[in-house]
Amino acid sequence: MRMISTNYLVIGSGVAGLTFAVKAAEKFLDKNIVIVTKGDEDESNTKYAQGGIAVVLDTEEDSFQKHIKDTLIAGDGLCDEKVVEMVIKEGPQRLRELIAWEANFDLNSEGGFDLGKEGGHSEYRVVHHKDITGYEVERALLERVHQLPNITLLPHHFAIDLVTDHHLENPAPEKLSCYGAYVLNQEDGNIITIQAEHSLLASGGIGRVYGHTTNPIIATGDGIAMAYRAKAQIKDMEFIQFHPTALYNAEGGSYFLISEAVRGFGAYLRNKDGYRFMPDYDKRAELASRDIVSQSIDNELKKSGDTHVFLDCTHLDIVTLKKHFPNIYNKCLEHHINIEKDWIPVVPASHYLCGGIVVDKKGRTSVNNLFACGECTRTGLHGANRLASNSLLEALVYAHNIFKYLETNPDVATPKTIPDWNDEGTSIPKEHVLIQHNLKQLQALMRDYVGIVRSNDRLIKAVGHLDLIYREAEEFYKKSKITTTLCELRNMINVGHLIIGQSIERKENRGGYFNLDNLGLVD
Ligand code: FAD
Numbered sequence: 179m180r181m182i183s184t185n186y187l188v189i190g191s192g193v194a195g196l197t198f199a200v201k202a203a204e205k206f207l208d209k210n211i212v213i214v215t216k217g218d219e220d221e222s223n224t225k226y227a228q229g230g231i232a233v234v235l236d237t238e239e240d241s242f243q244k245h246i247k248d249t250l251i252a253g254d255g256l257c258d259e260k261v262v263e264m265v266i267k268e269g270p271q272r273l274r275e276l277i278a279w280e281a282n283f284d285l286n287s288e289g290g291f292d293l294g295k296e297g298g299h300s301e302y303r304v305v306h307h308k309d310i311t312g313y314e315v316e317r318a319l320l321e322r323v324h325q326l327p328n329i330t331l332l333p334h335h336f337a338i339d340l341v342t343d344h345h346l347e348n349p350a351p352e353k354l355s356c357y358g359a360y361v362l363n364q365e366d367g368n369i370i371t372i373q374a375e376h377s378l379l380a381s382g383g384i385g386r387v388y389g390h391t392t393n394p395i396i397a398t399g400d401g402i403a404m405a406y407r408a409k410a411q412i413k414d415m416e417f418i419q420f421h422p423t424a425l426y427n428a429e430g431g432s433y434f435l436i437s438e439a440v441r442g443f444g445a446y447l448r449n450k451d452g453y454r455f456m457p458d459y460d461k462r463a464e465l466a467s468r469d470i471v472s473q474s475i476d477n478e479l480k481k482s483g484d485t486h487v488f489l490d491c492t493h494l495d496i497v498t499l500k501k502h503f504p505n506i507y508n509k510c511l512e513h514h515i516n517i518e519k520d521w522i523p524v525v526p527a528s529h530y531l532c533g534g535i536v537v538d539k540k541g542r543t544s545v546n547n548l549f550a551c552g553e554c555t556r557t558g559l560h561g562a563n564r565l566a567s568n569s570l571l572e573a574l575v576y577a578h579n580i581f582k583y584l585e586t587n588p589d590v591a592t593p594k595t596i597p598d599w600n601d602e603g604t605s606i607p608k609e610h611v612l613i614q615h616n617l618k619q620l621q622a623l624m625r626d627y628v629g630i631v632r633s634n635d636r637l638i639k640a641v642g643h644l645d646l647i648y649r650e651a652e653e654f655y656k657k658s659k660i661t662t663t664l665c666e667l668r669n670m671i672n673v674g675h676l677i678i679g680q681s682i683e684r685k686e687n688r689g690g691y692f693n694l695d696n697l698g699l700v701d
């Protein structure tokens with residue numbers, strides 16, 4: 179089997195992984211960086227980000243204090259205030275770097291940034307590139323990566339597991355260390371060992387665990403599951419953010435996002451009778467934070483028995499709307515919805531994970547030499563609910579912090595040999611139907627028992643159901659040669675287990691976590 183040695187192994191090619199790689203490659207000229215990413219090099223949640231990046235730039239109207247306050251309110255008392263302050267104050271500098279790497283953002287008629295507004299923001303502060311900000315950020319970062327000779331980018335390479343002391347069969351020390359990862363070449367089926375001094379998990383979110391999601395197919399929580407198996411600390415997994423306005427899709431699968439910036443632009447939420455219900459729930463109406471809007475829609479749907487509500491743009495200036503949101507306008511047209519005169523059918527869909535792998539301000543996990551950055555992490559910025567457009571910002575800031583830490587803490591010893599991946603006694607799986615069946619069961623379980631509104635009874639039942647799925651998948655895994663879908667299923671089961679377990683432990687409702695028993699509404 180093949181073995182590669184590198185200074186830095188980066189798992190994931192979204193904003194978090196690419197930003198770190200660019201910074202490390204530009205500064206550490208004598209070091210090499212290997213990026214592995216499953217699928218095409220640009221496939222990531224980053225690529226689909228619409229609204230933009232929340233940064234305080236207009237200091238006449240806005241201030242760091244206002245952005246900090248909005249973030250803390252959205253996080254419902256569970257943010258780490260020091261982290262919030264650090265991330266928000268670093269924002270302008272990180273944005274300047276992105277611009278230096280030739281990412282373009284929309285300007286207004288005076289030549290300043292055209293700032294958008296989203297739920298929970300008290301000011302206009304969201305820097306964007308039309309309604310395809312993430313696409314632009316990903317494009318610029320990938321172009322920079324391809325210019326740097328000390329980066330090797332390996333698309334279609336799937337990280338299976340981290341290499342830790344357990345694999346070395348050392349007596350396990352008190353604190354484990356990470357020495358790289360086992361990686362599947364998805365094109366030829368070979369498993370390579372990548373030995374690294376430092377490894378960075380930048381593997382993104384978990385949306386696919388729910389099936390109905392705004393996230394693309396890569397969002398299967400692999401990094402969180404790998405970190406969990408490597409005994410890293412994982413926290414706040416109960417705080418799943420459901421985006422209020424995904425385009426209703428009767429078939430399930432991917433739910434195209436209708437950006438919150440459309441509500442920031444003045445769109446209204448209505449039920450099928452045309453009633454604008456959000457003012458009944460919150461004085462900020464459609465611009466309340468995401469947890470509140472999603473829970474309100476869920477309540478409306480439960481009352482009416484309807485499958486979706488509507489987003490109404492028909493009263494808005496259509497010329498400017500089309501200019502700001504060309505992608506959304508065209509996507510709706512593809513679905514025979516002309517937003518000039520038709521209401522858009524929308525429904526909440528799983529969108530973002532506020533918790534994840536616990537990291538400190540330097541992006542260090544609880545495992546030596548293992549860093550994590552971006553959506554797979556729990557930094558303390560989001561608390562119980564992320565403020566819109568704070569995620570790209572968080573990834574940029576933490577990628578920088580990790581790089582700065584490594585600048586002064588460069589070298590670590592790595593073992594000379596790492597055993598090859600052991601697949602003795604396994605064979606090529608013949609029955610892929612089992613994987614698909616278990617995946618569908620898992621997704622239905624998470625939607626029906628662990629969704630926007632939870633109860634103790636449903637959570638306890640979910641533990642039992644998940645256990646059956648887990649046992650069947652483990653039995654299959656032990657005798658099968660590694661495939662991407664099998665590993666993803668196993669990872670999603672691990673993530674489901676963490677979400678359910680940490681939900682059961684939470685005894686009060688906060689932000690995105692809502693359990694009927696905590697209101698005393700269930701006997
Ligand atoms: P990602 O961008 O998801 O990248 C993860 C990478 O890891 C991918 O390349 C993936 O292929 C790779 N990977 C995963 N597992 C493995 C494995 N086992 N082996 C190898 N590679 C692996 N946030 C904002 O701040 N503003 C917005 O406007 C905004 N809009 C959004 C709109 C949509 C539709 C979505 C889905 C999210 C949006 N978000 C937004 C959230 C934001 O886009 C993400 O949180 C952020 O981009 C995550 O970046 P990341 O680098 O951590 O992960």
Ligand code: SIN
Binds near residue numbers: 227
């Ligand atoms: C959106 O554009 O509504 C998504 C923004 C985000 O998730 O931060």
